[in-house]
Amino acid sequence: MNATVNSAVRERMHVRFLLSDAGPLLALILLMAIGSMISPVFLSKGNLYNILSQIAVLGVGALGMTYVMISGFFDLSVGGVLSLAGVLVVGLQPSFGFTVALLAVVAMGVGIGCANGLLLRTIRGDFGASIMITFGVGTILAAVALLYSNGYSMTVQYSRFLSWLERGGVAGIPAVAVVLMICAAVLHVILRYTVLGRYMYLAGASARVALSSGVPVYTIRTIALCMSALMAVIGGLMETAQTASASPVAGVGYELDVVAAVAIGGTSLSGGWGSVVRTIVGVLLVGVLNNVLILVGLSTPEQMIAQGLIILVALITDRQRKSNLS
Amino acid sequence: MEPILRIKGISKSFPGVQALRNVSLDIFPAEVHGIVGANGAGKSTLMKVLSGVIQPDAGEIVWKGAQVRFPTPLAAQRQGIAIIHQEFSLVPTLSVAENIFLGRLAGKPWKVSWRELYDEASALLERVGAKVHPKTLVRQLRIADMQFVEIAKALSFRAEIVIMDEPSAVLSGPELQSLFRTIEHLTQSGVGVVYISHRLEEITDICERISVMRDGQVVETFPRAEANRERIIRGIAGADIQEMERRQESQGAREVVLDVVNLSLGHKLTNIRFSLRRGEILGLAGLVGSGRSEIARSLFGLEKNAVGEFMLNNRRIRFQQWSPRKAIQHGITMLPEDRKNEGLLLSHPMYMNVTMTRLPKVSRKGWMQFRREILAAENFVERLRIKAPSVHARPLTLSGGNQQKVVFGKCLFSEPQVLILDEPTRGVDIGARQEIYHIIRDLAAEGKSILLISSDWAELMPLCDRIIVIHEGKVKAEFHAHEADVEKIMQAALN
Numbered sequence: 001m002n003a004t005v006n007s008a009v010r011e012r013m014h015v016r017f018l019l020s021d022a023g024p025l026l027a028l029i030l031l032m033a034i035g036s037m038i039s040p041v042f043l044s045k046g047n048l049y050n051i052l053s054q055i056a057v058l059g060v061g062a063l064g065m066t067y068v069m070i071s072g073f074f075d076l077s078v079g080g081v082l083s084l085a086g087v088l089v090v091g092l093q094p095s096f097g098f099t100v101a102l103l104a105v106v107a108m109g110v111g112i113g114c115a116n117g118l119l120l121r122t123i124r125g126d127f128g129a130s131i132m133i134t135f136g137v138g139t140i141l142a143a144v145a146l147l148y149s150n151g152y153s154m155t156v157q158y159s160r161f162l163s164w165l166e167r168g169g170v171a172g173i174p175a176v177a178v179v180l181m182i183c184a185a186v187l188h189v190i191l192r193y194t195v196l197g198r199y200m201y202l203a204g205a206s207a208r209v210a211l212s213s214g215v216p217v218y219t220i221r222t223i224a225l226c227m228s229a230l231m232a233v234i235g236g237l238m239e240t241a242q243t244a245s246a247s248p249v250a251g252v253g254y255e256l257d258v259v260a261a262v263a264i265g266g267t268s269l270s271g272g273w274g275s276v277v278r279t280i281v282g283v284l285l286v287g288v289l290n291n292v293l294i295l296v297g298l299s300t301p302e303q304m305i306a307q308g309l310i311i312l313v314a315l316i317t318d319r320q321r322k323s324n325l326s
Numbered sequence: 327m328e329p330i331l332r333i334k335g336i337s338k339s340f341p342g343v344q345a346l347r348n349v350s351l352d353i354f355p356a357e358v359h360g361i362v363g364a365n366g367a368g369k370s371t372l373m374k375v376l377s378g379v380i381q382p383d384a385g386e387i388v389w390k391g392a393q394v395r396f397p398t399p400l401a402a403q404r405q406g407i408a409i410i411h412q413e414f415s416l417v418p419t420l421s422v423a424e425n426i427f428l429g430r431l432a433g434k435p436w437k438v439s440w441r442e443l444y445d446e447a448s449a450l451l452e453r454v455g456a457k458v459h460p461k462t463l464v465r466q467l468r469i470a471d472m473q474f475v476e477i478a479k480a481l482s483f484r485a486e487i488v489i490m491d492e493p494s495a496v497l498s499g500p501e502l503q504s505l506f507r508t509i510e511h512l513t514q515s516g517v518g519v520v521y522i523s524h525r526l527e528e529i530t531d532i533c534e535r536i537s538v539m540r541d542g543q544v545v546e547t548f549p550r551a552e553a554n555r556e557r558i559i560r561g562i563a564g565a566d567i568q569e570m571e572r573r574q575e576s577q578g579a580r581e582v583v584l585d586v587v588n589l590s591l592g593h594k595l596t597n598i599r600f601s602l603r604r605g606e607i608l609g610l611a612g613l614v615g616s617g618r619s620e621i622a623r624s625l626f627g628l629e630k631n632a633v634g635e636f637m638l639n640n641r642r643i644r645f646q647q648w649s650p651r652k653a654i655q656h657g658i659t660m661l662p663e664d665r666k667n668e669g670l671l672l673s674h675p676m677y678m679n680v681t682m683t684r685l686p687k688v689s690r691k692g693w694m695q696f697r698r699e700i701l702a703a704e705n706f707v708e709r710l711r712i713k714a715p716s717v718h719a720r721p722l723t724l725s726g727g728n729q730q731k732v733v734f735g736k737c738l739f740s741e742p743q744v745l746i747l748d749e750p751t752r753g754v755d756i757g758a759r760q761e762i763y764h765i766i767r768d769l770a771a772e773g774k775s776i777l778l779i780s781s782d783w784a785e786l787m788p789l790c791d792r793i794i795v796i797h798e799g800k801v802k803a804e805f806h807a808h809e810a811d812v813e814k815i816m817q818a819a820l821n
Binding site for chain 2: 193194195196197198199201202205206208209210211212213214215216272
């Protein structure tokens with residue numbers, strides 16, 4: 001604005017910006033330092049392996065949700081998608097073989113994403129509408145999963161892919177984490193370096209501005225919803241492999257855990273800002289926190305309280321960053 | 327007569343900026359005091375000091391002979407200083423009367439005395455000269471009437487000075503006249519009015535005294551008798567600005583680029599017909615609500631219910647199947663009226679704003695080419711003379727004029743053949759206005775066809791080749807540049 005803004009003010013703004021911007025990463029480093037001091041086990045190979053295999057299901061869902069949130073929507077159907085993908089892949093395998101079952105659930109994911117997107121396009125839905133529509137779709141999917149499995153957990157039959165997901169790995173990294181890393185890399189590159197990625201940010205920053213600048217806002221958001229459903233399908237496969245069974249209620253509460261992880265990483269709830277890297281940091285933060293709490297012997301309710309507090313802190317710092325910006 | 331409000335030697339600085347230096351000003355009761363100045367000259371800071379929003383670093387405020395401080399806006403309001411901001415502070419879903427007495431409804435805490443409320447509201451509205459029923463919901467009002475409600479609200483605090491920040495920005499024709507009548511009502515009842523505006527005609531018409539601000543100072547104050555356009559402009563700019571000459575009659579007949587055969591939109595537009603030639607600037611005049619903005623929005627595909635068809639380069643296109651995306655692909659772009667909500671991503675970097683209308687130009691096979699994008703954006707910064715530290719700057723940090731140039735850059739990036747400009751100089755100060763006029767003329771000279779909407783009819787005449795006047799959703803009249811004048815336009819616009 002003018003050249004005379006004194007450098008002290010600018011310096012201070014810079015430091016404050018850095019603090020709130022790199023906050024989640026600093027918190028993660030701090031938490032790891034604390035973890036390694038509290039418990040000798042924390043930095044052991046076995047424990048790190050545990051953390052990585054525990055965050056994978058949450059992580060893939062969070063990756064997809066990152067797209068949806070950046071493009072200005074919300075996706076509450078991922079819990080239903082995860083449950084249904086699990087029971088379907090297990091249920092279809094005996095009659096059609098694993099490959100067909102796998103293709104079927106992938107197609108189902110894409111189809112659900114498109115359905116979400118089309119419904120929202122038809123009603124010209126905004127952020128609020130996306131919450132309600134995807135919640136409705138997710139509720140139906142959860143019910144379908146219950147109907148299909150008659151409410152029982154279904155036991156997995158042997159398949160090479162699922163047993164690799166459960167026990168396999170590359171260079172000491174669990175297979176599920178490898179899948180997570182591959183997904184993260186692909187989604188990061190798309191978001192950061194392609195026209196499609198740019199469109200995601202534009203659609204989320206302001207649908208009105210984007211629409212009147214020729215951005216196909218609803219198409220872009222539909223793609224984001226497909227991505228998120230697809231990631232939830234992968235999450236369902238991982239969950240099924242890890243528990244060696246498919247529970248029709250596996251995805252209950254999954255959607256909000258995923259949203260929380262994305263928000264903790266610092267991706268804006270109101271769209272237009274965020275990144276895959278942030279989401280990965282958020283997911284790691286949640287994973288490491290839970291792990292440290294277990295290591296010091298705290299129970300589930302206490303873990304839940306800690307996670308709740310982190311969500312609050314993440315949102316408050318997000319608001320503050322925004323008011324610093326304007 | 328004694329001034330009711332004296333400002334003596336007020337200074338205020340923000341980190342890095344001296345917003346006000348040693349400003350002194352006297353406001354008398356029952357006078358209209360005009361304040362003019364470029365954006366950033368310190369007008370709004372001064373008004374914020376007067377209304378208690380911010381505290382001055384030095385100087386004093388004398389109110390009715392006694393030195394006062396206004397620690398909060400409420401304190402200023404209680405003393406009798408009311409401010410009407412450009413953006414209204416009304417609650418759209420409440421009635422007129424509820425808005426006037428918001429937070430001070432008559433009656434007991436548990437029971438509103440509606441009759442008393444409506445009676446008092448009616449009395450105030452009458453004093454303002456507004457024909458508005460107190461039970462009407464604010465969202466059903468025309469913008470001009472909302473302004474009256476704001477003024478009535480100010481009077482309900484027994485205001486003795488009313489500060490109006492660009493009250494005319496959204497008004498023209500009869501609405502403007504009724505605003506002026508209200509101001510007259512106010513001064514007759516002894517209220518002093520501080521009137522801020524960018525439109526010089528109004529200032530010289532209605533203000534008894536005029537103060538010119540520049541760089542945080544009041545450079546001069548003079549009575550109306552000594553005021554003239556040149557003097558005011560010189561004061562604002564600190565130098566002479568060459569005012570625009572009328573446009574020469576365009577040379578020879580050029581081919582028609584856009585031919586609207588018929589366009590209707592609910593009860594807002596009926597059978598609109600006009601055509602636009604290559605390199606032509608066509609003005610759309612009319613009152614707010616006459617349908618001029620709807621014409622622009624229909625042509626850009628933003629009105630879903632528009633019916634009819636138009637020819638674009640001899641291709642027949644139906645409004646029903648039109649969308650902004652298709653419009654941009656076929657060479658029509660629009661600069662929207664509402665820059666902040668429809669034009670710009672205020673907190674995203676400038677280069678993202680500029681290139682968003684046509685990303686394929688800065689990408690290959692779907693991959694962004696960031697170097698090319700930055701270069702392309704820098705090219706526009708240079709061409710449009712946007713004053714910004716870099717293309718990474720966020721529009722939020724730029725002045726109104728520079729923000730508007732970013733929107734121009736964004737529109738031009740899509741290489742349009744037809745450019746629709748809806749109020750391109752709103753909220754833009756005089757210096758930047760001249761630059762925008764030049765940009766518009768240069769574009770026409772390059773062969774682009776321009777559809778220009780403006781409430782400021784005085785700017786339409788020198789800019790346009792032709793002007794069509796819209797009244798109640800119909801084309802009412804058409805003038806060539808050399809035969810148009812404000813009176814003729816006014817007559818057509820009013821019927």
